[in-house]
Amino acid sequence: MALSNVLEPAVSGFNFENSTRNTVLENGSEEGKIKAPKPMKTGTTIAGVVYKDGVVLGADTRATSEEVVADKMCAKIHYIAPNIYCCGAGTAADTEKTTDMLSSNLTIFSMNSGRNPRVVMAVNILQDMLFRYRGMIGAHLILGGVDCTGSHLYTVGPYGSMDKVPYLAMGSGKLPAMGILEDRFKGNMDLEEAKALVSDAIHAGIMSDLGSGNNTDLCVITKEGVDYIRPHRESLYNYKRQAKYKYKPGTTPVLTKTVNQLELVHETVQMMETAGSS
């Protein structure tokens, strides 16, 4: 049974060690006051669509830290299993770690049972974990995958709620993306139509939402395999670096130079017993 706590047993209650450390740091003496860094949020547009042969997932690639773009080519479509991928919106660290943990658990399950993991298993594990943390883990996830029971698309909210739907958009740019999806979604689309639809939905999010931008990634999952297209559509505003930032030796004048020779005084070799030796 793949539980969310396979790697280590769940401690009862929350672990607030870091919280007390943060208050000590913030309320320190005048020189010692340190402002805690704000968590990096991905202010995102992510979308997913079920089509005839599988699932298409899409995401923008901007990660923001308040008003600065922290990462212009952030990867928001995370690997969970060979047949399951997950788009994450919300707090970047939470989505990364949650999807990492989920991926590890499902790999262990696959090895133990010899079966390929199913999308519904991933959803159940996520629901259990996020419900236990009562919304403190800011992870809004879209899970998509193809398994022996078919193609599935699920969303899991930070409080542990789950919805299974044929098309979805999440993140700060979900309203414009949902508009495109509601207008053009049809059941049983073919691959090109589905890719165009998801790409346009993300594009709408990028255009209408400040927190989304840069390029669009797509991930097509079918029974045969996965096509991770990164990037699918590049931003029109790709600025190239105008100059090199490497400084030539001699740019900074040298005032004084001292050389300390380190002498090797004493050398000892200690034999250690390893498991293999007798």
Added chain:
Amino acid sequence: MFISQNFEMDSFSQNPEFTIHSFFTFLDTTIMAVEFEGGVVIGADSRTTTGAYIANRVTDKLTPIHERIFCCRSGSAADTQAIADAVTYQLGFHSIELDEAPLVQTAASLFREMCYRYREELMAGIIVAGWDPRRGGQVYTVPVGGMMTRQPVSVGGSGSSYIYGYVDSNYRAGMSKEECLKFTAEALTLAMERDGSSGGVVRLAVISEQGVERQVILGNQLPKFSTV
């Protein structure tokens, strides 16, 4: 799975890192269940909201707990899904131990146990309805707080306030299955017209000795009432 509330909240809530930006996903809704001779009819709308955004406009709030026992969920989506999963497991285990179909009252009691014990942490209003060989069709309501009571007809959710009058004046004991279906569909439609948090399609299910029949009434097929 459920944690006790014995932790310090002060430094925690003042730390800006932990501000919760997202809303709860709510099932502010309209749910209803009616007993008839030989079974029950249950119904729900299909809207799930996160703040002012409709997160899912085709939600299925009628969740099977056992072969002939369903629950209608209202309140927090996460809480009710978690409770329903837990009760499904407990009831399934109980049924295997007993080697017979579980009673609807047992399912309702399991819901009540969980909703009452964790009443401070949970926000869940549930109607449990089903059919068992001993007592036929039964409807039990377990509202927020964890009370449990059996009623011949029960409504719940934010939209229920608008239809208490309609239900009280139109319910008669001894209605047939078709009359109950029509009654439920009309009551839910009226609630959906007036309650902003309810809408979408009407999902109905009939649970009886023969099994479960599910139907969906789409938005444009809903019964029409005078528009004032």
